[in-house]
Amino acid sequence: MEKESSSNEYWESFKSLFRPNEIVTDIKEIDFAALKAKGIKALILDIDDTLLPREVNDIYPAVFEWVVSRKEEGFRLCLTSNSRHPLRVKYIGDTLGIPAISFGFKPLPFAFWKSLEILGTKPEETAMVGDQLFMDILGANILKIYSIFIDHKKEEKFIARYWMRQAEQWLLKNNK
Ligand SMILES: [Mg+2]
Numbered sequence: 197m198e199k200e201s202s203s204n205e206y207w208e209s210f211k212s213l214f215r216p217n218e219i220v221t222d223i224k225e226i227d228f229a230a231l232k233a234k235g236i237k238a239l240i241l242d243i244d245d246t247l248l249p250r251e252v253n254d255i256y257p258a259v260f261e262w263v264v265s266r267k268e269e270g271f272r273l274c275l276t277s278n279s280r281h282p283l284r285v286k287y288i289g290d291t292l293g294i295p296a297i298s299f300g301f302k303p304l305p306f307a308f309w310k311s312l313e314i315l316g317t318k319p320e321e322t323a324m325v326g327d328q329l330f331m332d333i334l335g336a337n338i339l340k341i342y343s344i345f346i347d348h349k350k351e352e353k354f355i356a357r358y359w360m361r362q363a364e365q366w367l368l369k370n371n372k
Contacts, residue, residue: 303335
């Protein structure tokens with residue numbers, strides 16, 4: 197009996213790794229006053245399909261203003277991307293005035309550790325904002341970083357990404 201309940205516990209804590217702390221459809225929906233009240237001081241931001249559409253190389257004025265607002269509110273920011281285009285990541289980081297990491301290999305912890313080091317914050321003072329459950333959210337949850345999932349429901353044309361989105365939506369629905 198005891199054995200059964202402990203394996204249930206493991207299963208529950210495993211499933212919780214795939215459960216975002218918050219779900220929004222766009223970065224503009226995040227309640228930053230509420231985050232501050234929770235003690236969050238810094239944000240790790242995914243780039244592709246979180247800050248900017250994957251196919252866009254220029255910074256939208258609205259995104260620039262969003263970043264400026266976060267800085268004015270006192271949040272420390274770090275861009276942490278799995279992108280294999282370091283020049284794109286550097287350009288976006290330089291333009292927004294934020295440190296930027298490419299080749300992050302999320303959900304592995306290395307880029308998250310590096311981000312925390314850059315930000316100078318503890319996991320519990322940090323939030324990850326990203327649009328991929330199996331990379332951004334899983335990686336953040338493993339390290340107990342507050343996880344905010346951007347559920348943009350964008351149509352995916354690339355087949356592997358399409359199936360990943362199907363799996364994400366199934367998990368979000370069946371893992372509450
Ligand atoms: Mg992304």
